[in-house]
Amino acid sequence: MTEGALSRPSLKVLVADENPKRGYALLETLRADDSLEVLTVPPGMALIEAVRLHGPDVVLVDMERADRDALDSIRALSGSALERPVALFVDEDDVELMETAFDTGICSYNVVDAPPRDVKPLLRAAIALYTRFHRTRNELTEAQRILAERSMIEQAKRCFMKNEKASEPQAYRWLQRRAMQTSSRIAVVAADYLALQRKDNAS
Amino acid sequence: MTVAVRIGVLKLADSAPVIMARQQGLFAQYGLEAEIVVSPSWANIADGLAWNRLDAAVMFAPLAMMTALGRRGPDTMLRPLGRVSRGGNTIMLRGSAPVRAVWQAGLAGRQAFDVWRAALGRKPRLAVVHMYSTHLLILRRFLESIEVEMEKETDLCVMPPTDMIHALSEKTIDGCCVGPPWGTEAELLGLAFQVGGSATVLPNHIEKILVTSGKFSLDEDVVHRVSRAVEDALSFCQQPEQAENIARILALPVSEGGLTLPVGATRAILPGGGANDVITFTGGSLQLSDLDWIMKDMMVLGWLEEAGRKTLTRLFGSGAAETTHA
Numbered sequence: 001m002t003e004g005a006l007s008r009p010s011l012k013v014l015v016a017d018e019n020p021k022r023g024y025a026l027l028e029t030l031r032a033d034d035s036l037e038v039l040t041v042p043p044g045m046a047l048i049e050a051v052r053l054h055g056p057d058v059v060l061v062d063m064e065r066a067d068r069d070a071l072d073s074i075r076a077l078s079g080s081a082l083e084r085p086v087a088l089f090v091d092e093d094d095v096e097l098m099e100t101a102f103d104t105g106i107c108s109y110n111v112v113d114a115p116p117r118d119v120k121p122l123l124r125a126a127i128a129l130y131t132r133f134h135r136t137r138n139e140l141t142e143a144q145r146i147l148a149e150r151s152m153i154e155q156a157k158r159c160f161m162k163n164e165k166a167s168e169p170q171a172y173r174w175l176q177r178r179a180m181q182t183s184s185r186i187a188v189v190a191a192d193y194l195a196l197q198r199k200d201n202a203s
Numbered sequence: 204m205t206v207a208v209r210i211g212v213l214k215l216a217d218s219a220p221v222i223m224a225r226q227q228g229l230f231a232q233y234g235l236e237a238e239i240v241v242s243p244s245w246a247n248i249a250d251g252l253a254w255n256r257l258d259a260a261v262m263f264a265p266l267a268m269m270t271a272l273g274r275r276g277p278d279t280m281l282r283p284l285g286r287v288s289r290g291g292n293t294i295m296l297r298g299s300a301p302v303r304a305v306w307q308a309g310l311a312g313r314q315a316f317d318v319w320r321a322a323l324g325r326k327p328r329l330a331v332v333h334m335y336s337t338h339l340l341i342l343r344r345f346l347e348s349i350e351v352e353m354e355k356e357t358d359l360c361v362m363p364p365t366d367m368i369h370a371l372s373e374k375t376i377d378g379c380c381v382g383p384p385w386g387t388e389a390e391l392l393g394l395a396f397q398v399g400g401s402a403t404v405l406p407n408h409i410e411k412i413l414v415t416s417g418k419f420s421l422d423e424d425v426v427h428r429v430s431r432a433v434e435d436a437l438s439f440c441q442q443p444e445q446a447e448n449i450a451r452i453l454a455l456p457v458s459e460g461g462l463t464l465p466v467g468a469t470r471a472i473l474p475g476g477g478a479n480d481v482i483t484f485t486g487g488s489l490q491l492s493d494l495d496w497i498m499k500d501m502m503v504l505g506w507l508e509e510a511g512r513k514t515l516t517r518l519f520g521s522g523a524a525e526t527t528h529a
Binding site: 046048063064065066067068069070071072088090095098099102103107 | 243244245246247249250251254255256275276277332333334360361362363365366
């Protein structure tokens with residue numbers, strides 16, 4: 001820990017992410033900074049209850065959480081048990097940061113009167129992590145799509161081989177030729193061929 | 204030239220005009236390619252408008268007003284395009300109903316409340332969908348009419364409408380004021396009974412409005428096209444003979460263009476349905492007379508002071524012909 005960090009009061013951060021893997025990764029990232037006290041929302045607990053329980057300075061919220069509305073309007077709650085104000089962290093000078101945060105699906109609330117100094121680095125860390133997860137998810141979706149297409153092409157080949165008493169290379173060449181003739185991808189030709197077979201079998 | 208437009212809605216039956224405008228090809232007719240963003244919370248809608256991730260949205264007027272004033276997040280350029288719906292909110296309580304009807308104002312209502320609370324055995328915990336909602340204002344007026352002080356005699360909480368069904372069944376809330384069709388759904392499931400609602404508290408009150416934000420709101424041609432498409436959809440949705448079809452579309456999964464709403468409850472609250480509080484889909488420009496009661500209540504609750512009221516009158520008044528900015 002640096003001397004500066006020692007003299008700095010600890011910042012309480014509550015992480016509210018229902019995605020366990022991503023939430024854990026964000027916690028690990030933030031816990032690496034020992035000037036932060038990092039807290040989570042216990043399973044089954046509403047976000048607002050967790051804020052009441054922990055009294056954080058900052059809340060980092062996954063925007064897919066529907067109970068964000070409770071935090072959004074805490075100021076209007078008459079007789080609220082939560083005496084400290086909650087405000088959406090808004091940085092007028094850094095619109096790009098806020099838009100990026102929104103795009104990646106995270107937002108930040110202050111739970112103290114004055115915005116804490118260190119919100120921006122926290123938000124940036126969260127954005128980086130969310131972006132990584134988003135990319136990984138996209139890569140996974142793409143890998144699953146490729147696998148599904150390969151499986152469909154294999155199925156269409158087997159079906160063609162059986163129907164036409166053809167070999168595997170002949171079946172594949174037929175799919176390739178058909179794809180060229182119709183300016184389609186082989187996977188699309190395979191899907192059409194299988195759909196036609198199902199229709200024929202049903203009639 | 205086709206223009207892309209992103210419109211935010213929640214899983215509520217009064218989002219129907221936007222859903223049906225797409226389903227009926229009305230956006231396309233006006234040269235619009237509409238992306239409908241079904242949002243998990245009102246905060247997402249307000250942030251979407253603020254951070255240029257939505258071009259327009261269906262929302263209740265108090266939240267639109269507080270957003271335009273910069274009182275819930277960033278100061279946001281908002282322009283009300285017009286009315287979407289009137290009424291449709293229901294006040295539901297769980298437990299045993301002391302009377303088999305909506306509660307009467309005055310002493311009779313107070314007595315019914317006391318009997319219900321005694322059976323409940325605790326200070327009632329009532330939910331609304333957002334603090335800056337017409338639901339809170341309607342609930343407060345209802346409680347006032349039966350001589351119950353909302354702030355002192357109930358605990359208020361905020362939760363999404365879709366969560367209220369579960370919360371009623373788990374008894375984590377004792378009642379709610381909620382938008383269509385969720386109150387009717389709670390009743391059909393035997394989880395709650397209706398004691399009041401829009402029709403009894405403030406008949407024909409303005410409920411949802413269509414707002415636009417940012418650069419989008421400055422393009423008169425595009426704004427006009429969006430307004431026309433939604434106006435056409437409002438006329439379509441107001442026809443009772445379309446209600447079956449609309450309920451069926453709204454019941455579809457989001458991926459198939461619907462909102463996953465319960466079909467029976469949705470049919471009951473659409474025009475021509477059998478519920479106490481049916482929605483009235485209504486078009487035309489938003490008028491100050493639509494907002495008078497909202498601003499009055501917001502001032503009573505301390506959300507708004509005289510200067511804020513004047514600003515809102517300028518921003519949302521006169522059919523809001525000009526783009527508004529706090």
